[in-house]
């Protein structure tokens with residue numbers, strides 16, 4: 537899309553159309569059904585962002601989301617900082633899959649307890665809480681700095697009573713006795729890039745976003761393996777584990793599920809390019825069904 541827009545801009549310039557940039561913006565506004573008019577620049581003033589300083593940061597490759605301090609996710613804005621991953625459009629698929637499970641399970645009044653593992657700025661946890669008024673979400677992350685940002689987002693979206701924040705390594709913040717088999721669904725967008733492939737990420741990503749959000753060890757499966765095994769202790773029988781994977785990782789992850797012996801009904805959820813980017817599985821009922 538960007539290439540086409542740049543070509544249009546060059547054509548406007550070449551044909552000496554007066555004010556090519558406003559012309560292009562006007563076209564984008566029409567094609568985005570006037571979405572451009574909703575652009576809110578008040579944040580620049582509130583946060584005293586100077587345009588020159590912002591341009592300098594862009595020159596250094598700092599993502600816009602860090603410069604303005606927020607990013608969109610599933611139609612809402614979330615604060616983010618260089619300590620948190622910038623919410624990705626791909627992850628909207630995981631959240632939609634999770635919301636679909638909730639809708640199939642949830643009857644108004646039935647309380648659901650969910651875990652969002654590796655919550656980052658809290659975008660998934662908060663979207664789930666806002667999507668289901670009876671959902672309580674326990675959102676956790678290894679990094680206390682991300683949890684501080686998630687706290688701001690929890691307040692921004694006023695879900696303090698239904699999203700509780702924790703920090704620590706995977707399930708370690710959750711009391712094993714108290715939460716044992718109490719969880720309806722575990723959702724996670726884990727780090728899944730093998731350490732050796734991190735350098736192949738775009739410089740804007742690897743140079744500015746937190747490495748812990750991507751680095752999944754030598755084979756890229758460290759967290760998957762632990763997540764699949766440890767979630768069994770906390771999920772109710774019939775509870776759902778669903779997480780995002782990298783393109784092409786589904787075979788490897790399927791083997792980990794098979795090896796654990798604790799799940800059934802594996803489902804593969806493709807993105808718009810037909811690549812499996814989300815996997816879900818159901819914890820076996822006690823009798824092994």
Ligand SMILES: C[S@@+](CC[C@H](N)C(=O)[O-])C[C@H]1O[C@@H](n2cnc3c(N)ncnc32)[C@H](O)[C@@H]1O
Nearest residue numbers: 621623654655656677678705706725726727749
């Ligand atoms: C890919 S990011 C996902 C962030 C956010 N949930 C999202 O989807 O935009 C992975 C997150 O997992 C966290 N993380 C990495 N290792 C972890 C671990 N062992 N235990 C808990 N969280 C971890 C990282 O700090 C990071 O915030």
